[in-house]
Structures are given as C-alpha cells and as structure tokens.
Amino acid sequence: MSEQSKITQDFFESPVVTSNLPPKEQRTKLLQALLDMDPDISFDDPLENDMVLNMGPSHPATHGVLRILLRLDGETIVSAMPELGYLHRGYEKIAENETYHEFITHTDRLDYLQPVHNNVAYILAVEKLLGLEAPPRAQYIRTMLSELARISSHLVGFGVMAMDVGAMTLLLWCFREREKIHDIFDLVVGARFTTSYARIGGVAQDITDEGLAAIKAFLDQFLARLDEGERLLNRNRIFFDRCRHVGVISAEDALAIGLTGPNLRGSGVAMDLRRDAPYLVYDQLDFNVITESEGDSLARYYVRLAEMKESVKMVRQCMDKLPAGPVHAHEPKKVLPRKERIYTRMEELIHDFMIVNFGVDPPPGEVYHAVESSKGQLGFHIVSRGEGHPWRLKIRSPSFCNLQALPQLLKGHLLSDILAVLGSLDPVMGEADK
Amino acid sequence: MGLESALGEGYLTTRLDALVGWARKNSLWPMPMGLSCCAIELMSAGDPRHDISRYGMEVMRFSPRQSDVMIVAGTVTYKMAHVVRKIYDQMAEPRWVIAMGACASSGGMFRSYSVVQGIDQFLPVDVFTAGCPPRPENLFNALIELQKKVEKSSVLDYRDRKEPIIV
Numbered sequence: 071m072s073e074q075s076k077i078t079q080d081f082f083e084s085p086v087v088t089s090n091l092p093p094k095e096q097r098t099k100l101l102q103a104l105l106d107m108d109p110d111i112s113f114d115d116p117l118e119n120d121m122v123l124n125m126g127p128s129h130p131a132t133h134g135v136l137r138i139l140l141r142l143d144g145e146t147i148v149s150a151m152p153e154l155g156y157l158h159r160g161y162e163k164i165a166e167n168e169t170y171h172e173f174i175t176h177t178d179r180l181d182y183l184q185p186v187h188n189n190v191a192y193i194l195a196v197e198k199l200l201g202l203e204a205p206p207r208a209q210y211i212r213t214m215l216s217e218l219a220r221i222s223s224h225l226v227g228f229g230v231m232a233m234d235v236g237a238m239t240l241l242l243w244c245f246r247e248r249e250k251i252h253d254i255f256d257l258v259v260g261a262r263f264t265t266s267y268a269r270i271g272g273v274a275q276d277i278t279d280e281g282l283a284a285i286k287a288f289l290d291q292f293l294a295r296l297d298e299g300e301r302l303l304n305r306n307r308i309f310f311d312r313c314r315h316v317g318v319i320s321a322e323d324a325l326a327i328g329l330t331g332p333n334l335r336g337s338g339v340a341m342d343l344r345r346d347a348p349y350l351v352y353d354q355l356d357f358n359v360i361t362e363s364e365g366d367s368l369a370r371y372y373v374r375l376a377e378m379k380e381s382v383k384m385v386r387q388c389m390d391k392l393p394a395g396p397v398h399a400h401e402p403k404k405v406l407p408r409k410e411r412i413y414t415r416m417e418e419l420i421h422d423f424m425i426v427n428f429g430v431d432p433p434p435g436e437v438y439h440a441v442e443s444s445k446g447q448l449g450f451h452i453v454s455r456g457e458g459h460p461w462r463l464k465i466r467s468p469s470f471c472n473l474q475a476l477p478q479l480l481k482g483h484l485l486s487d488i489l490a491v492l493g494s495l496d497p498v499m500g501e502a503d504k
Numbered sequence: 505m506g507l508e509s510a511l512g513e514g515y516l517t518t519r520l521d522a523l524v525g526w527a528r529k530n531s532l533w534p535m536p537m538g539l540s541c542c543a544i545e546l547m548s549a550g551d552p553r554h555d556i557s558r559y560g561m562e563v564m565r566f567s568p569r570q571s572d573v574m575i576v577a578g579t580v581t582y583k584m585a586h587v588v589r590k591i592y593d594q595m596a597e598p599r600w601v602i603a604m605g606a607c608a609s610s611g612g613m614f615r616s617y618s619v620v621q622g623i624d625q626f627l628p629v630d631v632f633t634a635g636c637p638p639r640p641e642n643l644f645n646a647l648i649e650l651q652k653k654v655e656k657s658s659v660l661d662y663r664d665r666k667e668p669i670i671v
C-alpha cells in the first residue's frame with residue numbers, strides 16, 4: 071500500500087471527531103470501495119475516444135450564425151460538418167409573392183457586405199428576362215459601384231480573417247476604409263449599405279459630380295492605405311505560420327465541390343465570369359484574373375488582396391470612360407418613371423400605377439444569369455409565367471456552395487485552424503442560408 | 505480616485521440607488537448578438553470613426569456571462585430564437601436588451617414562415633431601434649436612452665417594468 075493510501079486509511083479509521091461524520095463501519099466500507107476501484111483509466115485506447123464539439127451558432131469567429139459540429143481526437147479534427155439554416159429567411163418564397171421591383175430590396179440583405187453587386191446581379195437577370203438593356207451610362211455606373219462594393223466586401227474578409235488569427239489592428243484599419251466607401255454610397259445612393267440602387271432598365275438616380283469626386287478621392291489614397299495593412303501581415307511570421315498549408319484544397323476537388331470566386335482562384339483555376347462571360351461593361355475594361363497555386367488559406371488571402379487592387383484599376387477605367395447620357399432605358403411600360411414626371415403627366419402616372427400595382431409583364435420563360443460577386447458565382451434563376459411576379463426564383467449563392475468545402479478543408483487540422491480556414495473562405499450567412 | 509482627490513478630506517452623501525445606477529450606466533458591457541446585416545452596422549459602431557468606447561461600451565463580450573446588455577442585431581429566425589433565448593438566460597442579472605433594427609423589433613421586411621416577428625415575443629426588450637439597418641448614430645441613441653433608463657432604475661428591482669423605449 072502506498073504512502074498516500076495509508077494516510078487516507080488513517081483518516082478513515084480515526085475516531086469520530088464530529089458528530090456529523092458517518093459511523094465507523096460505514097467509513098470502512100467506503101474506504102474499501104475506494105480501494106477496490108481500479109485506478110486506471112478504463113479506456114482501452116485513449117486515442118480511440120473522440121469528442122464531439124459544437125461550435126456556434128453564436129460564436130464570434132463563425133461570421134454570423136454558422137454552426138459547425140466537430141469530431142475531435144484530442145485537438146485534431148477528425149471530421150467537421152457545418153449546419154446551416156439559422157438565418158433562413160425564406161427569400162425564394164418571398165420572391166414569389168412580390169413584384170420584380172419589390173424584390174430589389176431583398177437582394178441587399180442577401181450578401182450584406184456588398185449590396186450593390188447583388189442588386190445589379192438580380193436586375194441583370196430580370197432584364198435578361200424582359201429583353202431589355204440599360205443605357206451605357208447606367209451600365210458604367212453599375213460596374214463602378216459593383217467594384218467599390220467588391221472592395222468593401224474584401225476589406226471585411228481581409229480584416230476579419232486577420233482578426234481571427236490575432237491581428238486586431240487590421241480590422242480597425244479596414245473598417246476605417248470601409249467607412250469611406252459607405253460615405254460614397256451615402257452620397258451616390260442615399261444609404262450607407264442597404265443600397266437598393268439598381269432599377270429595371272437603369273439605376274435609381276444618376277451619379278453626381280460630387281459623387282465622382284468622392285470616388286476619386288477615395289481611390290487616390292486607398293492603395294497607400296492598403297499597402298500599410300498589407301505590410302502588417304505580409305511579413306508577419308505568426309500570420310504566415312497560421313495560414314500557410316492550412317485548409318489546402320486541390321483544383322480538382324475545388325471544382326468538384328463547386329467552389330467559386332477567390333476560393334477557387336486560390337487553387338489555381340483562372341475562372342472569373344467577368345472575363346469568361348462578360349456582363350455589364352467588363353469586356354471593355356482591362357484587368358487581370360488573379361490566381362494563386364497553393365490552394366491554402368494564405369493563397370486565398372493573397373487573391374483577395376490582389377483583387378482589391380484590380381478593382382481600383384477597374385473603377386478608375388470606368389471613371390475615365392463614363393459616357394454622358396440617360397441612366398434609364400426608354401421603355402415606359404417596364405421602367406419606373408421619374409417621380410417629378412409622375413406628379414405632372416398623365417401617361418407617366420398610369421405607367422407608374424400599373425408597374426407598382428401589377429408589376430412589369432415579362433414574357434413566360436426561364437432565365438439564368440450569374441455574375442462574379444466577391445464571394446463567387448452569384449446566380450439568379452427566374453421562372454416566369456408572364457405575371458408581375460416570378461413563379462419561382464432560385465438563388466445560386468456562392469457562400470452556400472463554398473461552405474460545402476469545410477469538411478474537407480478542416481479534416482486533420484487543429485481546432486484553432488478553423489479560424490484561419492473560415493476566415494479565408496469568407497462566407498456570408500445571409501446569402502448561404504437565404 | 506478622481507473623486508477622492510476632488511473632495512480632499514470631505515465626504516459625500518447619496519442614495520444607494522443613485523450611486524449604483526451611476527456605476528451601472530457607465531459600464532454597460534454589450535453582448536453583440538450579431539445575426540445578420542445589422543451586425544455589420546454594429547461592427548461599424550466600434551470602428552475608429554464612430555468609436556463606441558466614448559460611451560464606455562467598447563468591451564464587447566462574446567460570453568453572455570460577462571455582459572450586461574444584449575444587442576440583438578439582425579433577423580431572428582425560429583431556429584435561432586431558442587439559441588438567443590438561451591444566451592439571454594445565461595446572462596447575469598441585471599441585464600438589458602436592445603432590439604437593433606426593424607427585423608429584431610418587428611420582423612422587418614420578412615413576413616415569412618421562418619422569421620420571428622419581433623424578439624419581444626420571447627425576450628423582454630428595453631429599447632427598440634428603428635432603421636434597416638439603424639445607422640451607428642441611432643444605435644448610440646438607443647444606448648444613451650438605455651443609460652438613462654439604467655440610471656433611474658432601482659437597485660432591488662432593476663427592471664423598470666414600464667413601457668419599452670422606442671428610438
């Protein structure tokens with residue numbers, strides 16, 4: 071009997087000192103029971119025993135309300151499964167009960183980091199259905215603001231990823247830049263980020279010189295600011311160690327799962343709808359499709375960083391080329407008339423009444439239109455039966471598809487690597503859950 | 505510390521309620537229940553421009569046990585409502601709730617099968633904030649209104665059972 075248990079026995083065999091101790095026989099029994107117990111851990115092989123851990127849906131690093139179920143072996147992830155649906159708002163059903171114009175506001179809230187781009191994506195699908203095209207000036211404005219929205223979205227992706235792996239400063243810097251973009255939207259669109267800017271056949275209102283000047287002022291200083299942030303990370307040992315070789319996915323796997331956007335380009339596949347299936351005025355702009363070959367978190371980070379610089383280039387080109395002219399197509403039965411004309415002219419009043427109450431009347435048919443949003447391929451599939459509202463509207467949201475790669479990306483990594491992987495995937499739950 | 509140096513050898517009399525109310529109001533630690541778009545404006549409220557720390561509230565705690573006021577920012581679905589309630593239950597009293605944005609206040613633009621039509625259906629709300637999303641300025645407005653409410657509440661019965669504030 072070891073020293074330790076001897077002491078214990080003494081204690082157990084001592085006379086009753088206080089009245090509330092159990093009687094001696096009972097204590098002896100208890101002692102015997104304790105001594106008989108096998109002190110060894112009763113697992114055959116401790117490593118065989120997995121732990122199931124629940125992460126989210128309220129967790130600061132899951133970018134909203136993502137829940138991940140993890141099976142852990144020690145700290146290593148054996149398998150992971152994302153659970154979606156905590157932000158399911160029923161967009162596709164809502165769309166069936168709203169006119170095409172009414173649904174524009176809902177597209178803002180899909181991917182709430184870059185609302186303008188969603189507005190434009192949806193409107194392009196509707197315009198394709200209607201067989202309508204916005205005038206060149208409107209197209210340029212849409213492109214310009216979409217690219218600004220892409221910058222603002224990547225800024226959050228960039229900042230949040232850095233924060234998740236421990237660099238808080240960068241998030242604040244990114245938000246400082248984002249505020250400037252919000253100011254531009256405030257000026258041009260009238261809202262900070264729920265913009266609802268695109269309209270069927272054009273945009274809500276023309277961009278003013280003041281707005282253009284604000285964009286120019288932003289662009290002039292942005293690259294220097296981005297460079298500051300970049301220098302914080304690009305030579306940071308801790309950041310590198312946490313992101314390199316983490317969450318690696320090969321090009322074949324990425325394509326098989328359906329990854330798109332920066333996540334796919336981080337695996338070396340140069341797929342970008344802006345170049346491959348140009349919409350808006352992308353065919354008139356000069357830009358590069360950024361790819362990285364490693365396919366790890368670091369590669370996806372580099373892609374985002376470089377894409378912001380490309381976006382700056384594109385916005386500049388749009389500003390140089392911005393043509394004069396109207397921002398609404400001349401299609402009185404489909405395009406909402408200007409407010410001042412509704413108040414003064416009979417015909418516009420009637421059109422406005424018809425469009426607002428019964429909606430535009432598209433031909434029966436089906437269209438699918440996809441754009442390259444900052445998260446990947448964002449598509450709208452509209453089935454029309456010739457009524458004022460869609461019969462069915464399906465949203466192909468990039469975040470939803472990108473999240474499907476999580477089980478594969480996380481497998482075999484440590485628990486703390488989840489942050490680096492999730493941050494580099496940059497999902498937005500509003501869009502993933504729809 | 506500041507008070508002692510100002511008073512020198514003197515002393516101060518006050519009501520316990522006033523003292524505790526003053527202390528509570530100036531150290532409200534938020535629990536950011538960021539669910540969707542409004543959460544981005546909540547993050548903006550903490551950015552260098554708006555700087556929520558001016559109100560002594562920069563200490564965002566993601567653990568409910570360390571926080572005083574839950575800011576529900578975003579659309580609450582039925583699936584999420586259980587989680588939100590559970591997190592509220594874990595917060596130590598005294599605790600307050602701000603419903604940020606149209607969705608949290610009333611379901612907002614989502615009259616659909618999956619969205620709770622206002623968090624007051626399952627949580628006691630102190631301040632409702634209008635906007636979709638509310639600008640950070642309006643969130644601060646809500647926080648200031650909440651501070652007024654906290655200041656006035658009593659130590660024993662912290663929850664002022666009067667009507668919630670709508671800003």
Ligand code: SF4
Pocket residue numbers: 179264540541542543577578579604605606607608612613635636637638
């Ligand atoms: S109130 Fe508006 S911005 Fe806020 S969560 Fe709801 S839809 Fe999004």
